[in-house]
Amino acid sequence: MGRLFDAIAALCGLRARINYEGQAAIELEAACDPSERGAYPISVAVRGQGISLDPRELVLAAATDAARGVAPGAIASRFHEALAGATVRACALAAAAHGAELVVLSGGVFANRRLLARVSDGLDRAGLRVLVPERLPVGDGGISYGQAAVAARRTATGLLDGV
Numbered sequence: 001m002g003r004l005f006d007a008i009a010a011l012c013g014l015r016a017r018i019n020y021e022g023q024a025a026i027e028l029e030a031a032c033d034p035s036e037r038g039a040y041p042i043s044v045a046v047r048g049q050g051i052s053l054d055p056r057e058l059v060l061a062a063a064t065d066a067a068r069g070v071a072p073g074a075i076a077s078r079f080h081e082a083l084a085g086a087t088v089r090a091c092a093l094a095a096a097a098h099g100a101e102l103v104v105l106s107g108g109v110f111a112n113r114r115l116l117a118r119v120s121d122g123l124d125r126a127g128l129r130v131l132v133p134e135r136l137p138v139g140d141g142g143i144s145y146g147q148a149a150v151a152a153r154r155t156a157t158g159l160l161d162g163v
Contacts, residue, residue: 001109004055004083011059011066012075022108029112032080033073039081044089046097051090058082080114087115088122095128104131108139 002025009015009024014031018024040061043054058079065075091103103123110116110132120130136142 001083001107004059005109007059008062008075008079011063012070012072013066014072014076022111025109025112028076028079029114031073031076032114033071033077036074036077037081038074038078039085040078042082042086044086044093046093051093053086053090080112080118084115084118084122087119088126091119091123092126092128095126101127102129102131106133106138106142110138 002022005025005028006015006018009028012028012031014027015024040058042058043052043056045052045054062075062079065078066072095101095103105116105119110119116132120132123130132138133142136145
């Protein structure tokens, strides 16, 4: 997701180069126009055992808007709304396919408060319970912690013997 945020920030003229990870995403979130209600198109499809998001239409629409002189704040808002809507659709499809009622939102992209709020609200409206890390980092630090916890459990139960 990070590279998609970087691309949209560059397309709308906010930031073409970053000095640290997440910089363009932070600036893109901050640029959002709160009065904008539109969203770009983004494809969500079931593919085999998984769900895929195809952002090509979104990127093309954002590039077209930027070329037409649409304000960066409008582009940023439309991008966030598209991504939130697609994430809600993807999670709802996955939950239905697996009979789940619970969704865990994790990954660095959910440090973005606008995206987190919109996805959480959408999933709640879809009847899904949402969990978000509170005591661990939402990004790579939390993932590493989870991997260590699984490895510790497997070691304790002998599941890693011979690996």
